[in-house]
Amino acid sequence: xxxxxxxxxxxxxxxxxxxxxxxxxxxxxRWMAMxxxxxxxxxxxxxxxxxxxxGIHALQIGDWPAPFGITLVADQFSAIMVAVTGxxxxxxxxxxxxxxxxxxxxxxxxxxxxxxxxxxxxxxxxGDLFNLYVWFEVMLMASFVLLALGGEEAQLEGAIKYxxxxxxxxxxxxxxxxxxxxxAGTLNMADLSVKLKEPAxxxxxxxxxMLFFVAFGIKAAAFPLFFWLPASYHTPPVAVxxxxxxxxxxxxxxxxxxxxxxxxxGEPGYTHAWILVVGGLTMVTGVLGAVAQLExxxxxxxxxxxxxxxxxxxxxxxxxxxxxxxxxxxxHVIFAKSALFLVSGVVYRLRGTYDLKxxxxxxxxxxxxxxxxxxxxxxxxxxxxxxxxxxxxALIRAGLVDGQYGIVVAALGVSLxxxxxxIKIWNEVFWKKAPETRSGxxxxxxxxxxxxxxxxASIVLVxxxxxAMGLAAEIFLSLAVEAGRQLMEPDAYVRAxxxxxx
Amino acid sequence: MEPVLAVAVGxxxxxxxxxxxxxxxxxxxxxxxxxxxxxNLLIFVAGGLTRTAPPLIAEGETRPDGLFADPLPQALILTxxxxxxxxxxxxxxxxxxxxxxxxxxxxxxxxxxxx
Numbered sequence: 001x002x003x004x005x006x007x008x009x010x011x012x013x014x015x016x017x018x019x020x021x022x023x024x025x026x027x028x029x030r031w032m033a034m035x036x037x038x039x040x041x042x043x044x045x046x047x048x049x050x051x052x053x054x055g056i057h058a059l060q061i062g063d064w065p066a067p068f069g070i071t072l073v074a075d076q077f078s079a080i081m082v083a084v085t086g087x088x089x090x091x092x093x094x095x096x097x098x099x100x101x102x103x104x105x106x107x108x109x110x111x112x113x114x115x116x117x118x119x120x121x122x123x124x125x126x127g128d129l130f131n132l133y134v135w136f137e138v139m140l141m142a143s144f145v146l147l148a149l150g151g152e153e154a155q156l157e158g159a160i161k162y163x164x165x166x167x168x169x170x171x172x173x174x175x176x177x178x179x180x181x182x183x184a185g186t187l188n189m190a191d192l193s194v195k196l197k198e199p200a201x202x203x204x205x206x207x208x209x210m211l212f213f214v215a216f217g218i219k220a221a222a223f224p225l226f227f228w229l230p231a232s233y234h235t236p237p238v239a240v241x242x243x244x245x246x247x248x249x250x251x252x253x254x255x256x257x258x259x260x261x262x263x264x265x266g267e268p269g270y271t272h273a274w275i276l277v278v279g280g281l282t283m284v285t286g287v288l289g290a291v292a293q294l295e296x297x298x299x300x301x302x303x304x305x306x307x308x309x310x311x312x313x314x315x316x317x318x319x320x321x322x323x324x325x326x327x328x329x330x331x332h333v334i335f336a337k338s339a340l341f342l343v344s345g346v347v348y349r350l351r352g353t354y355d356l357k358x359x360x361x362x363x364x365x366x367x368x369x370x371x372x373x374x375x376x377x378x379x380x381x382x383x384x385x386x387x388x389x390x391x392x393x394a395l396i397r398a399g400l401v402d403g404q405y406g407i408v409v410a411a412l413g414v415s416l417x418x419x420x421x422x423i424k425i426w427n428e429v430f431w432k433k434a435p436e437t438r439s440g441x442x443x444x445x446x447x448x449x450x451x452x453x454x455x456x457a458s459i460v461l462v463x464x465x466x467x468a469m470g471l472a473a474e475i476f477l478s479l480a481v482e483a484g485r486q487l488m489e490p491d492a493y494v495r496a497x498x499x500x501x502x
Numbered sequence: 503m504e505p506v507l508a509v510a511v512g513x514x515x516x517x518x519x520x521x522x523x524x525x526x527x528x529x530x531x532x533x534x535x536x537x538x539x540x541x542n543l544l545i546f547v548a549g550g551l552t553r554t555a556p557p558l559i560a561e562g563e564t565r566p567d568g569l570f571a572d573p574l575p576q577a578l579i580l581t582x583x584x585x586x587x588x589x590x591x592x593x594x595x596x597x598x599x600x601x602x603x604x605x606x607x608x609x610x611x612x613x614x615x616x617x
Contacts, residue, residue: 182548
């Protein structure tokens with residue numbers, strides 16, 4: 001049963017290595033990726049089941065006792081995130097099989113995707129700050145290459161911004177880890193949680209906390225550090241944009257939630273107030289950016305930013321209910337966002353453009369695509385009974401209970417603007433008449449204009465998850481509530497890692 | 503020794519940030535390299551500079567005897583150097599490709615994807 005903790009890291013690694021051994025064969029890569037993604041999905045769900053039945057699991061690699069060795073921990077929150085990673089990895093692999101072009105496939109697209117999934121699962125499962133840094137770098141390296149793979153001009157320009165900002169954030173993260181080690185003499189998160197409770201060095205610890213906040217904030221694309229995201233996320237192929245939007249910023253948010261519930265809770269009046277303010281500004285600036293956009297994927301990229309604000313809102317409120325809201329919102333937004341990105345990819349295949357002005361009239365020939373878009377879009381805007389409604393309800397109720405009316409008003413207003421911009425896409429892409437001069441019909445364009453069953457299946461899968469989260473909200477909410485409770489009471493986490501004696 | 507290294511860390515950070523604010527991609531990458539090294543040196547200083555015996559464990563013991571130099575910061579830095587090296591190599595290739603395709607070493611000419 002401890003094997004389950006290693007599998008989400010091990011499976012993608014083995015898949016990637018095996019694919020590298022068969023470098024020349026594109027077919028083998030495709031089969032490997034599909035097998036690896038399915039295995040990851042199964043093992044991630046097994047882990048989630050195990051953790052929600054029997055509580056927090058910890059594994060000391062190589063049997064070194066806790067603060068000295070490398071620790072893997074899965075509490076409810078990590079397990080949920082790993083399960084979502086497995087699910088999205090599966091769906092995006094399915095989509096890539098249909099949509100990824102040949103040169104990218106033969107340049108190792110699938111092994112890179114697997115390395116990315118490995119880095120993400122590792123970051124979710126690690127119990128040690130320095131290992132978190134290492135997993136971040138694993139994930140970043142894979143994402144750098146995925147972003148630049150193909151070498152189009154826009155991709156390279158986007159990649160330079162993306163790489164630079166992420167390297168700055170890594171350097172800040174590393175510096176913060178170093179200072180924290182100088183203060184506490186340990187980097188194991190459970191051990192740190194115990195040691196940082198002592199009132200010594202309070203000011204210094206808060207300073208380090210803010211350094212972590214900036215480092216993770218860059219990765220999570222929080223205000224005002226998000227500008228790399230809309231500049232880069234719309235440049236690679238849609239499958240890459242979808243997996244990035246699903247997982248990478250969420251790892252930043254995950255790290256923020258982990259560190260600011262486990263380690264830096266000494267002065268919540270200062271640190272968490274900042275998080276709340278930043279969350280509110282992130283929501284508002286993100287959605288305003290989205291409203292101004294007329295390009296499908298840029299619009300969606302700005303929405304990633306605005307949704308990050310809601311996740312920070314739950315953390316800033318720092319109550320069990322609010323954190324549960326954040327966890328539920330995280331699942332919801334990962335599904336909704338990726339579904340929208342995948343739909344944008346199919347639209348591009350059909351019409352050959354992302355420009356909303358040049359699109360139109362897709363409702364008639366492709367009503368199913370329109371329906372899938374509508375499910376994801378209404379869920380993102382928070383219309384009942386979709387998953388987004390329950391996610392926002394949970395957060396807003398937590399905000400009202402806590403008396404933070406400012407952020408509640410911001411959240412409601414941003415929902416309205418989200419709905420507005422989703423309706424804008426709906427009108428422009430599906431509802432209005434197609435413009436006469438379609439740029440997609442350029443001469444010599446021999447693109448296959450049918451929707452492949454594989455990509456349709458992957459979108460249906462993600463939309464089914466959205467619908468399930470709305471219809472069976474009870475089940476998902478109870479998972480999230482348990483995660484929130486565990487986050488607010490770190491004693492169980494510490495006991496699981498350091499043993500019963502502590 | 504600490505004050506000297508602390509100043510060195512500060513100078514590295516300042517120089518790195520200054521280089522990154524220039525418009526050339528090459529300077530950007532040099533700046534990133536300095537930033538990474540500054541962080542490594544910072545870990546070294548924050549971990550505590552002790553001039554004592556190496557942390558060797560005598561036979562039959564479970565921990566080293568007396569005062570010893572903390573090996574962990576060095577292990578961390580070693581890992582960070584390796585990772586930084588790989589990332590730097592990648593960003594150099596990226597800059598080279600970008601230079602080839604965009605035809606400029608000027609970051610101000612790379613605004614095509616900005617919104």
